[in-house]
Amino acid sequence: MLNSSLKQLGEELRAKKISSVELTQIHLDRITKHNPQLNTFLRVNHDDMSLAQARAADAMLAKGDAQPLTGIPVAQKDIFCAKGWPTTCGSKMLENFIAPYDAHVIEQFNKAGAVNLGKTNMDEFAMGSSNETSYFGPVRNPWDLNAVPGGSSGGAACAVAARLCAAATGTDTGGSIRQPAALCGISGIKPTYGTVSRYGMIAFASSLDQAGPMARCAEDLALLLNVMAGFDTRDSTSLQRDKEDYTRDLNNPLSDLRIGLPKEFFAAGLSQDVADSVYAAIAEYKKLGATIVDISLPNSRLSVPVYYVLAPAEASSNLSRYDGVRYGYRAPEYSDLADMYEKSRAQGFGEEVKRRIMIGTYVLSHGYYDAYYLQAQKIRRLIAQDFTDAFKQCDVIMGPTSPSTAFKLGEKGDDPVQMYLSDIYTIAVNLAGLPGMSIPCGFGSNGLPVGLQIIGNYFAEARMLNVAHQYQLATDHHDRAPKNIGL
């Protein structure tokens, strides 16, 4: 049952083989048992709200008006405001913040009858690639407790991989869904920018942030995305498009599929075992009928520097509201207003957040704006143009999600640039606003999972999910579970 797909779970719930309360309790019990080790959840069943939702779901199931996700326990990244729940964003700054309203994503899951199982740990304000920047301590990788789960949605990826929830939500600003999905051996998709409303999702870098689902297979992702996507008037960057069914193309054959392989994604810096698994996956796709096209994304090499100008610039401004005045952390002692600001922010934010606020403030400053911010915006357009050109030759682009398998806790802690390079293949996708996903495609020599990244053109999510699903029908990497999680 813990390995069941969402479709199977839904069927079992509707067939009354198990109740939502039972299913929720099973996961809560597993969390009680494994969370002390994994540190993946920051809060579960807050004020008994998860079980209350499960009981309500059972009532819906009993009446026979259940939807596909009714009664299914979903873990929510602690970046989403959920009414009545502590919503910390992994920061001391919001340690005691109880959200007074629901994010659009939370509303959508509530409407679908899903159960909010709990809030998952994450890098502070989603700034990190290892989950080590969380104020509440790092999450462990269930495949190797000494390795990181990736980040920033590391808690979500770990929870799905360790079978502590049926599915989870994440957010992805530079790879924060795909990279932890890869490192934890699960599937995750970041849809086209604007597909999922950002209302109630705590902002890191507004022009890059996008929420998406994380689960064990592509078919699950399609069901989750059906719930999460949709136009929302409360987010001006939300796209006004017709509602679509992301499961509609899952079973299409791949015989006419053209896969672009960017040479830049297979150059120096890529570890051999990741390359081997990715090439093996490409070979599998050939067997499924796909053709391979060599492509180039010449400006993608500039993605990391461009990202580390733009994302901190937006973040420095987005995080200004955490000033200790209205809510959140305020220093216990201060001499005057400026001192209150300085102490509250110095004590309330962690090192990585402060580093990015400093970078962002610098690049927006008078005299530096043109050289950094404006220049980065120009290159951002070139990077997007590379993809537009590439999609004239292929339907999807494939490559590694991350240059290596999960690295050890503390391994990159002293070297931010090494940490930033962990997202070298994912960042360009956010800069272009394109959809990107990661699916398990094998294991390294260390036994840790490898992720295959699939990048699609704008709004090609259904096609990408089809591409992933067909691979998952032919392979079993996504079904593998870590040992030592009591299965």
Add this chain to the structure above:
Amino acid sequence: MQWEIVIGLEVHTQLSTSSKIFSGASTAYGAEPNTQADAVSIALPGVLPVLNKGAVERAIKFGLAVGAHIAPRSVFARKNYFYPDLPKGYQISQFDLPVVGQGALTIQVEPLSGNVKPYEKVVRITRAHLEEDAGKSLHEDFHGMTGIDLNRAGTPLLEIVSEPDMRSAAEAVAYAKNLHSLVRWIGICDGNMQEGSFRCDVNVSVRRPGEPLGTRREIKNLNSFKFMQQAIDYEVQWQIDTLENGGKIQQATVLFNPDTGETRTMRSKEEAHDYRYFPDPDLLPLDISEEWKAQVRAALPELPQAKQARYVKDFGLSAYDAMQLTNALETANYFEQTVGLVGINNAKICANWIMGEINSNLKLMVGDVNLDTCPVTSSQLANLIKRIVDGTISNSGAKEVFRAMWGEGGDADTIIEAKGLKQVSDTGAIEKIVDEIIAANADKVAEYRGGKDRLFGFFVGLAMKASKGKANPAQLNEILKRKLDGAK
């Protein structure tokens, strides 16, 4: 040697939308602190701005009214700084791409002193941009702490920036007054200066004529025309004194203290913020289509200058009268309603009554008075004017009727009847009086007929007295002249 004064204004007009510029919270003035502070106003984590179309529409209205370029695409930018009443730590404003571009406002300047006649001047408008207001810091009643009221946070503002085209305090005040009148005229701002709906920042510098612009100092947040004039006068004198004593002007922001009548430095250029403007990634660029512009244009009321031209051409009024009647939309509407009832031929007499009796009586009233709340309605005035025109009452009788109307209300005809003010316009009755006077004053008649023309007034006086002042003067003159001269 002379000094030339150079002044430019930045005016913050609060737009009259019922909800805030980026959220649905109310903008009503005077509510209990923080009762109109919703999640967006408080800047809770995760909230996002959504642009209020009504604010944009008002900005377009203003742009069209000053003949400005309306940007087909403008951009909202974040102005970053920390202050407790600025909840997000940035203000959403517009920076390098404002919604309204260059325009111009023709102003009527009434010099504050001297024998200079009123004159017109064109002041160029540099730009106008949309932005949100901040909240308020409350420094009293918090025992050494500061209270924050975020009701005002997010109220829509249109900041209107002029070129440094004004050359005196009188011109600056005239510009502010004309702008104030215009924003009320087109219905984008209630103009309530006490409530902060119209706030002026004045940039002042002085220079020797012909020389480059001097260093300016900005007087912040003036909310009355009187203070504006006092502040400019003080600031100009201070700058001239400083320069003439060999000093230099440092760029600075200053505040005016109405109690002392002085300006004092708030912060110097060195202390100025680096606002780190950048496009707000939460908002899409603001696109304004030709269609939208055309819709707004169609709904725009006839503007003061167009009205003035029409009054001169169609009603035969003087330019000065036309200007006076268009100082506010209420005045123009009142005038046009009255003319509509009495006919175009009598437009001048309507104008005289509005600018004369009505205006001087309104000035004596307290509180916020305008012609919408005038105790004498346009139809009451029209009925009064009709009776003047048709000779029923004399001018002095009309003034008496007007006083009664103003005080107690009532219709002209009823008051004329009640007060017995009807003129005698019956030719037979007047002739009878004239005949009696001629008969009773044979000696004077002889003198008159003998060439003593100035006695005519004597006969008019006697006749008026005999008619108890009710004889129609024109008729009386005509009859008297005919009867006296007839036998000359």
